[in-house]
Amino acid sequence: MNKNNRFLKFTIDSNDKKTVRKFLVQHKFSSSQLHNLKNKGGLIFVNHKQRHFDFKLKDGDNLLVVLNVEEPSDLIVPMPGKIDVIYEDSYLLVVNKPAGIASLPAKAKDSQTMANLVKAYLIAKKENSSIHLVTRLDRNTSGLMVFAKTSYSHSLLDQILHTEDFQKFYLAMVYGQVEPSEGLIDLPIGIDPRAFYMRNIDHQQGKDSKTLYETVKRYPCASLLKLKLLTGRTHQIRVHLTAIGHPIIGDDMYSKKIDERMPRQALHCYRLNIVHPVTKRLLKLKAPLPQDMVMLDSVLRGEKNG
Known part of the structure; x- marks a missing residue:
């Protein structure tokens, strides 16, 4: 399978909805994500067999969702450069932004921003290079910034962004x-x-x-x-x-x-304390005081x- 794909694994329990579509909605998939999953190359396996949205689930079933490959936007040009990675997994990337660099490009500006650097970093790792900015910092503020690696993890992080999680x-x-x-x-x-x-x-x-x-x-x-x-x-x-x-x-x-x-x-x-939206593990992330x-x-x- 393509390395750009992202896998989500679930075990069905008694509280879960019992068709694939209803289960995915229950687990915070948006209608556009369901559409992309169905029409843009996503795959669904139940107990290692490929299934469709209307398939009936039973307690104990293993559901594997292979997210579709996202087409990165051309609006953000990859620009190689150094980034200080504080935490990374399949779902999110947390970097320590130096002062003096913007989070995202302003219109009609081609100067280097964190989004350009992160895009180049993801391309170098042969990962999905769509940019999903979860938190931004002012140009002259330093510290921790969060990028999601897929639209699904972006929407999960967005839902907890202004909560104690x-x-x-x-x-x-x-x-x-x-x-x-x-x-x-x-x-x-x-x-x-x-x-x-x-x-x-x-x-x-x-x-x-x-x-x-x-x-x-x-x-x-x-x-x-x-x-x-x-x-x-x-x-x-x-x-x-x-x-x-x-x-x-x-x-x-x-x-x-x-x-x-x-x-x-x-x-x-x-400092960021994030309850990981997929693993539910508490991430305690820190960036030292800049010089x-x-x-x-x-x-x-x-x-x-x-």
Whole structure:
């Protein structure tokens, strides 16, 4: 069988629907995935015999689904380069994104992005190279980013993205000492009317946005915060921390000041706890603090108050 294919194995139990089609719907296959499975070369085997969607299942049956090969889009051009792989299996790929590189290409831009690098990486491994971005990071935010390897695993990850089964933790170095030292920032975020690429707090039309924060280190004039995203709005952490009066060091877009100590926002996605949607194993993934934030930490520790 083609190496690009992905296999899913199930054992039928008493709670499962008893035709192949109903079973697959129960296991979160979308109608387009069922269509592709049926019409684009997917295969279904029950107890090692090829079967169709209307086949009747019994308790204890072994079901093997061979997903169809996906045709990668030409919109993302493969670009070889180094990527820091933190975790990989047949379903997902987690990479540690450096600061200064975008997650996805903007329209009409051919500069290197994480999507271009990941596509080249998958092609080199002779794997399905369709790009399925599950989480993205701003260009100047570093840390863990998740790609799904098939449309099926993408939809499974999407369904848990903003639940406790998919927890995202960040570290940020901010101006000032935050009081109270931990809490929940619950402020709606909307598009800034002055600039479409910026966000602001908008109590009229903004979307519900929640960020948990906890101070993990106090410097004389700054704080290191651990943050947990409960929602996933564009620029959420940057806007929320600015709104409580503690913008991220180096975030000139929101702090409105250039800081020689840090050329980008000191924000890093350092940890993900994901309940794997297929194996149900808890993945605890970490990306170490990048060198520029390690340097900033030592600068902040050495500063005198005032």
